[in-house]
Amino acid sequence: MLAAAIKRYPVVRLLIDLRVTVVCLALLFVLTFLGTMHQIDNGIYSAQKKYFESFFTLAAGFVPLPGAQLVLWVLVVNLAAATIYRFVYKVRRIGILIIHGGLFALFFGMFFTQYFAQESFLSLLEGEGGNVTTDYFDWEVAMWDPAGEARRVAAVDAGALAAGNAVSISRYGVELRPQRYFANAQAFSRAGGAPARWVNGSGIESLQEARVSPDPQENFPGVLLTVVHRSGSAEVLLYGADVAPASVPVEGGRLAVSLRRKHYVMPLVVRLDDFRAEFYPNSDTPSSFESDVTLSTPQFTRSARISMNHPLRHAGYTFYQASYAIDATGRETSTLAVVHNRSRVVPYVGTLVVGLGLAVHFIQTLVLRRRTRSASPPAGGAA
């Protein structure tokens, strides 16, 4: 009854239409092609944002197209509606039902990854360790008490300050009031002996707007803000390329305040014990490089090796050997790409379920045809 009533509405009829499925698949094909071409000149991040994570996009700057995000949502709704209203629930169609279940698992894994997976990195010198990873693109304003034994950080996304929002940090009893935010800035230092206008860790006197690169990794933001505390305020200048935190005077002491790439906390500490790189003879091209690390929590300690194509997986985190650097003094830094994705296995499960559904459907069809053939009288025969 309900299905029949809902089918009366044109929108619902459209949603369960098989032609919508075909159009969506064709659009995904076109978007994949355009995204691949776009990536050549603009990089993978730009291609992802423009074609795959968007709801609408302009191909070649003027052809309006739905983004892959919208197409996939329509496809999910189409699949769900068709499963509910069009599908014939019979035992002999169980294979098709399993295939649909597998497709839902794939969609679920895809959207969960899109909205909840974290991709970040961890750069460590030999002997160093930490429990935080760093985002590739997003920034935060972080503050902590430099006099404290532990670094207890309170952080707010820089995007909130870019939007002009004042933010209260109750842990330290201060409020951040942004004055101006630069998506990409150049910093200039004070002339010798000139009085400081801004509180800043490196003597930076001013920021200037710089052209924003389509590759966000090339942008270094800056922010001018007022840090208000109970007994006064301070004018603070923060710059993304400035590794020194500003020392901001507040009631009862000082706070270290820094504009830095967003940090994510892991429930474990990763320490780089050793890094090794091997090179092809007479060249600077590495043939292999690998990191020996120790993972530790209060409950356990685990040693592991991470090398190219051999990531380390632990507690929903995957650590890939991404790159390395050797500075002028010979110190080796290993950079690990860190992906935290609790739905990591869902696409594998979905693929298996689809495979199972195809096998069941194939076997059912085969058996059914054989039965039909054996049940039907042979063609011709005695007259």
Added chain:
Amino acid sequence: MRHRSRSRVIPVPARYVLLAVAAVAVAACAREPRVREYDEVVIKRSPVEAAFDGSGAAAAAPAPLVWQTPPAWQELPGDGIRLAAFRYEQGDRRVETTVVMLGGIAGGVEANVVRWLDQIGLQLTGDELAQFLAGGEQITTGDGMPLTMYDFTRLASTGGDSILAAVGPVGEQTLFVKMSGHESLVAAARTDFMSLVESLGVVGGGTS
């Protein structure tokens, strides 16, 4: 029965009210930026990061660089990323030299040179600027750090201040050594500046 089934349907105006309430709720949530709190564990930080860890106290932290102060110069306390500062005086004239480290390319050499030109009241055409940048003198510190030195005293005299600067990469950061003050004293202190730059070394340097 008929009346009961009708009562389940939300009237159209009420749907708009519900939508509006939902929109306001979402907007209210969006207006309140979330503050994240976490404890950051840092094991055996690099000398560079250790030196920058925390504010005014950073002056007391070990600097990532070592140097030899020229005999006639007075060393001043560092300040955060301003790792060191020096003063040299002759009569009523003086020059100040700072050693600064910034992350990344720190805006780039050209932008900083243009800024310094502005500080001493000079403007160059595009060709002159390119020529000045290309004319930077390549020097190497005793620790093997390659730096490029830009001598602003070679440019037209302003009768006022001038600058001598050495810039170069140290790992993923950029080192700036800059001397500024009256142009006659900057020129006179050039040899001492060179000896300071050549004496620079990284703490804990050497192959690990």
